[in-house]
Amino acid sequence: MAALSRRSGILRDVSDHLAPPTSALVAGRTADPASRPVSAALADAPVVAHVLRGGFVESVHHGTAVVTAPDGSVELEIGDSSGPVFPRSSSKPLQGLAMVRSGLATDGRLLALACASHSGEDFHVEAAREILAGAGLTETALQNTPDYPYDEAARIAWISSGRPKQSIVQNCSGKHASMLATCVVNGWDLASYRDPQHPLQQAVLETVRELTGAEPSAVAVDGCGAPIHAVPLRALALSFGRLAAATDGAEAKVAQAIRDHPEYLGGTSRDVTALIRGVDGLVAKDGAEAVYAVGLRDGRGIALKVADGSSRARSVLLAAVMRRIGVGDEEILATLERQPVLGHGQPVGAVVAVGV
Numbered sequence: 001m002a003a004l005s006r007r008s009g010i011l012r013d014v015s016d017h018l019a020p021p022t023s024a025l026v027a028g029r030t031a032d033p034a035s036r037p038v039s040a041a042l043a044d045a046p047v048v049a050h051v052l053r054g055g056f057v058e059s060v061h062h063g064t065a066v067v068t069a070p071d072g073s074v075e076l077e078i079g080d081s082s083g084p085v086f087p088r089s090s091s092k093p094l095q096g097l098a099m100v101r102s103g104l105a106t107d108g109r110l111l112a113l114a115c116a117s118h119s120g121e122d123f124h125v126e127a128a129r130e131i132l133a134g135a136g137l138t139e140t141a142l143q144n145t146p147d148y149p150y151d152e153a154a155r156i157a158w159i160s161s162g163r164p165k166q167s168i169v170q171n172c173s174g175k176h177a178s179m180l181a182t183c184v185v186n187g188w189d190l191a192s193y194r195d196p197q198h199p200l201q202q203a204v205l206e207t208v209r210e211l212t213g214a215e216p217s218a219v220a221v222d223g224c225g226a227p228i229h230a231v232p233l234r235a236l237a238l239s240f241g242r243l244a245a246a247t248d249g250a251e252a253k254v255a256q257a258i259r260d261h262p263e264y265l266g267g268t269s270r271d272v273t274a275l276i277r278g279v280d281g282l283v284a285k286d287g288a289e290a291v292y293a294v295g296l297r298d299g300r301g302i303a304l305k306v307a308d309g310s311s312r313a314r315s316v317l318l319a320a321v322m323r324r325i326g327v328g329d330e331e332i333l334a335t336l337e338r339q340p341v342l343g344h345g346q347p348v349g350a351v352v353a354v355g356v
Helices: 088-101 108-114 122-134 152-160 173-186 199-212 233-245 249-260 271-278 311-325 330-337
Strands: 047-053 056-068 074-078 218-221 227-232 283-287 291-295 301-306 340-343 346-353
Touching: 047 311, 047 340, 056 233, 056 311, 056 346, 074 311, 088 108, 088 173, 088 199, 088 227, 088 233, 088 249, 088 283, 088 291, 108 122, 108 173, 108 249, 122 173, 173 199, 199 227, 199 233, 227 233, 233 249, 233 283, 233 291, 233 301, 249 283, 271 283, 271 330, 291 311, 301 311, 311 330, 311 346, 330 346
Parallel strands: none
Antiparallel strands: 047 056, 047 346, 056 074, 056 301, 218 227, 283 291, 291 301, 340 346
């Protein structure tokens, strides 16, 4: 496989970081499961969390985590962070940055929503509609996957009212509304805005390349229908450090919107919202399949991936890494660590970090 990093050399050849070795990433099923490449971030992931029930280790989670310095060097590594992963929704601040660079005039809470995996609360839905209306569009233009609200109370209320799954309440509607608005500004085709070859998605790809310093080793369809790019875990950390350290330009605009309006990035009861509020200058974004990315104002970045995709260990691992490097007070760390194991509806154990 050709060289993958055009700028920093973070990942020169993906075949060196996959097990078993292969010259290409495989999409879908293959005749021989052993021939499917597995990123070192998964295959070589150590145990990072125990699931305790009554003091007994019931299950374990493997994972990889990394802390990068502003220059991209690795300050702390658990597992092999050179392996590529799909950042999933942790990519959204980079996607939002690409939109701003392409002329999207949104700022403040609406820009935070452009970078969001929102909970589908009323204020999220109204803000997504506001973005669409500002571009002269309606909900019918959205192509993100219809769903119910992510927030439990909002979901129950929505279903109880007899309403079906809709794109406007799905957690990516702010991103998709903003993608459409960016297309309107540039006169780009609306119907094909999710196509990887569309000018919008090419702008996203170039921003991912620039901020991560790596050439994506795979492109696939994310849960919402937009393209998603696989990059080394350490490259994801680097990109968030760069975003958080920015003092001017589009990068600083995106970072400040996230800091000022974390409830629009996540929701009123989300750990990512509490994290951004709890640590000055921090930007963060959680992602599906147990990814978390964090940028600190001093330019350091943190990224992690729980190998089995279980979200219950994600914030616990992040808290352990933050403790290790001395970031965050006890209140916010305790919030991230709060993952009780229930028995008959009562806490009988917890998910706890190990080996960090």
